[in-house]
Amino acid sequence: MKRKDYISWDEYFMGVAILASKRSKDPNTQVGACIVDNNNIILSTGYNGFPFGCSDDDYPWCRDGEDTKYSYVVHAELNAILNARGKNLKGARLYVDLFPCNECAKAIIQSGIAEVVYLYDKYADSAATVASKRMLQSAGVACRKFTSDKKSLSIDFEK
Numbered sequence: 292m293k294r295k296d297y298i299s300w301d302e303y304f305m306g307v308a309i310l311a312s313k314r315s316k317d318p319n320t321q322v323g324a325c326i327v328d329n330n331n332i333i334l335s336t337g338y339n340g341f342p343f344g345c346s347d348d349d350y351p352w353c354r355d356g357e358d359t360k361y362s363y364v365v366h367a368e369l370n371a372i373l374n375a376r377g378k379n380l381k382g383a384r385l386y387v388d389l390f391p392c393n394e395c396a397k398a399i400i401q402s403g404i405a406e407v408v409y410l411y412d413k414y415a416d417s418a419a420t421v422a423s424k425r426m427l428q429s430a431g432v433a434c435r436k437f438t439s440d441k442k443s444l445s446i447d448f449e450k
């Protein structure tokens with residue numbers, strides 16, 4: 292008889308998104324994304340970080356002041372779309388642990404992604420998130436909050 296405590300597709304892909312976020316060097320907010328096709332095959336992953344060649348040690352991670360991370364950081368969702376390297380994303384689902392901003396929403400819509408599954412919406416009141424939701428809705432991209440009866444999943448490196 293098959294085991295019963297296997298994880299759902301949603302838990303698997305949100306888990307991959309969260310695992311990707313662990314690569315982020317951002318001291319304040321770590322975001323991860325995972326794009327999957329209609330056959331539940333992972334097409335790409337990404338997390339928030341600076342572009343290739345722009346060193347995590349040379350560029351600023353601060354939020355305030357003259358020179359901030361916001362000028363340089365590539366969001367997890369855009370990184371996942373770009374990391375797909377031109378694969379067809381039409382009808383794909385994007386799992387992300389923070390609701391996409393307006394700039395990522397533009398890329399999500401234009402790449403043909405059909406559904407966004409998100410975990411948190413901590414910037415729900417920001418102009419960027421409001422604009423994002425407006426565009427995603429107009430474009431017919433479904434947005435759904437992730438749910439699970441589990442609070443956490445754990446990974447062990449020792450068996």
Ligand SMILES: Nc1nc(=O)n([C@H]2C[C@H](O)[C@@H](COP(=O)(O)O)O2)cc1CO
Binds near residue numbers: 321340354392414
């Ligand atoms: N959906 C998102 N995906 C992302 O990858 N980010 C990134 C950009 C920054 O590196 C960080 C947000 O920094 P902070 O303002 O919470 O200190 O998360 C932010 C958002 C929010 O819309």
Ligand SMILES: [Zn+2]
Binds near residue numbers: 366368
């Ligand atoms: Zn974004």
